[in-house]
Every structure is written in C-alpha cells, then in structure tokens.
Amino acid sequence: MLSSVNFTHDTVIADLEAGLGTLTRLGNAQVDVVLLVVEATTKSLEVAARGADLAREKSLGRLIVIANRVRDEVDADAVRKAFPDDEVIAVPHDPAIVEADRHGVAALDAAPDAPAVRAISAMARNLLVMAGHNGSGAASV
Amino acid sequence: MKLAVVGKGGSGKTTTAAVVARTLARHGTSVVALDCDSNPNLGISLGVGDDETERLIAMRQALDEGEQEHAPGWDDLLDRFGTDAPDGVRLAVVTAIQNPEPGCP
Known part of the structure; x- marks a missing residue:
C-alpha cells in the first residue's frame, strides 16, 4: 500500500502496526525513512534488531533508531551498542508524555517544552534538512 | 518523503x-x-x-464490513475518511481499507 500512496502532500508518515508485520510485507524502497522506536529492554532490542535488518535488506532509506524512554546513560549506551553503525537518537523518559497519554491529549499541546517532545521535534526538523526543505512547502517527495 | 514508524507495541511509536x-x-x-x-x-x-x-475507527469498520464504498483514490480517501488534526496534519485510519490483512501495505 505504501508503494501506491500518491497524495498531493509533501510528506506521508505511517504509524505501522505494533511489531514487524507490516515491515515484513513492505516491498523494496517503499519508504524514504524508517523511524525505529526502541526501549532499552531485551525484548524491545530484539524486535528492533530484526526491524533494522529488514529495513536494510529492503533498502528502506534512512534508518533512525529512536532510543525511547531513556532513563540514564546505561540505557542510551545499551541501544547504541545494539546499533553501532546506525544513527541513534536518545529520547529521555518523560513523565509529561505519560501524563498526556493519561488525559488523551497530544504531548505537543500538553507539554511542548518537555524534554522528550523537544528531542523528537529536533529529530523531525533534522529530517526536513535531509529532504531539502526550504520553508516554502516545496519539500521533495 | 515517506516515513514509516516501527517498533514493538508499547514502545512509544505512536x-x-x-x-x-x-x-x-x-x-x-x-x-x-x-x-x-x-x-x-x-x-x-x-x-x-x-x-x-x-469516529474515524467506526468509518474504517464500516468500510471493512462492506457497508461503505471505498474511496476511488488516495486524495478522495483522505477527503472522505480523514480528519484535520492540529497544525494542518491530515489524518486517516487506513488499516484494512486497502487490504484485509492488518497493517499498511
């Protein structure tokens, strides 16, 4: 499906089903960027390692590993060690995100300055640089 | 640019x-x-x-159950089955709209 989407929009972001099912079924080069969200737990790292392999096998563009809910340097290092050759972005554990989820609101509205929100936003702005975005809505597709 | 967000359930993907x-x-x-x-x-x-x-999920279910005709194209799908989210993001729930299997492709 992602291969065939053809919107008149600059950017399509797909929140895939939990786990790797969709990634397994994606054809080669169907996306430009894979954001692989991982926690520093054995199970999460295992799933993510397989996800990273799939992304590489299928040439799914730029792979960004998001080390989520990082509580300390030990957590961050565990993720970096598991993905030594990949770009790893650390997003801190942030009670503001938990609180936003509890209330069913967007973290970006409830806590725009929360450290986790800022870390994810900074990563997103970096993607715009990659896409050659010039601020006029003319990002490459 | 097309982005896919992937991860184990509960990892903070959404x-x-x-x-x-x-x-x-x-x-x-x-x-x-x-x-x-x-x-x-x-x-x-x-x-x-x-x-x-x-409401979006209910529309998707109506599609899945054949109570509602599919949109003929992607932009039509967004018009008819999507909604406007803050900052101008257009959101659609697409699970199973194009494919009976769960997930996107």
Whole structure:
C-alpha cells in the first residue's frame, strides 16, 4: 500500500502496526525513512534488531533508531551498542508524555517544552534538512 | 518523503509519529498521517481527541464490513475518511481499507 500512496502532500508518515508485520510485507524502497522506536529492554532490542535488518535488506532509506524512554546513560549506551553503525537518537523518559497519554491529549499541546517532545521535534526538523526543505512547502517527495 | 514508524507495541511509536507529523507540518510541509496500527490511536496522540478518533475507527469498520464504498483514490480517501488534526496534519485510519490483512501495505 505504501508503494501506491500518491497524495498531493509533501510528506506521508505511517504509524505501522505494533511489531514487524507490516515491515515484513513492505516491498523494496517503499519508504524514504524508517523511524525505529526502541526501549532499552531485551525484548524491545530484539524486535528492533530484526526491524533494522529488514529495513536494510529492503533498502528502506534512512534508518533512525529512536532510543525511547531513556532513563540514564546505561540505557542510551545499551541501544547504541545494539546499533553501532546506525544513527541513534536518545529520547529521555518523560513523565509529561505519560501524563498526556493519561488525559488523551497530544504531548505537543500538553507539554511542548518537555524534554522528550523537544528531542523528537529536533529529530523531525533534522529530517526536513535531509529532504531539502526550504520553508516554502516545496519539500521533495 | 515517506516515513514509516516501527517498533514493538508499547514502545512509544505512536507518540513519536504524532510529534514528528506535527513538527513537520509546523515547518510548512503538508503532512498526511496514516494510522496503520490494528489498535488505532494516532488521533489521540495528534490531539484530535477521543470522540473524533472513535469516529474515524467506526468509518474504517464500516468500510471493512462492506457497508461503505471505498474511496476511488488516495486524495478522495483522505477527503472522505480523514480528519484535520492540529497544525494542518491530515489524518486517516487506513488499516484494512486497502487490504484485509492488518497493517499498511
């Protein structure tokens, strides 16, 4: 499906089903960027390692590993060690995100300055640089 | 640019997707957010609220059950089955709209 989407929009972001099912079924080069969200737990790292392999096998563009809910340097290092050759972005554990989820609101509205929100936003702005975005809505597709 | 957000359930995938989508939109990019999760709650993380998220899911279920005709094209699909999220992000719940299997492709 992602291969065939053809919107008149600059950017399509797909929140895939939990786990790797969709990634397994994606054809080669169907996306430009894979954001692989991982926690520093054995199970999460295992799933993510397989996800990273799939992304590489299928040439799914730029792979960004998001080390989520990082509580300390030990957590961050565990993720970096598991993905030594990949770009790893650390997003801190942030009670503001938990609180936003509890209330069913967007973290970006409830806590725009929360450290986790800022870390994810900074990563997103970096993607715009990659896409050659010039601020006029003319990002490459 | 096409982005896929992947991860184990409960890893914070949906929150990440929502913050990325709205940040890109705030910087002048037109953004479509597709909720491909079999437990679709991207709408809540984007800030459209429970009720609107439920409405999108109900429309998707009507499609799945054949009570509602499919949209003929992607932009039609967004017009008819999507909703406007903050910062100009256009959201659609697409699980099973194009394919009976759960998930996107």
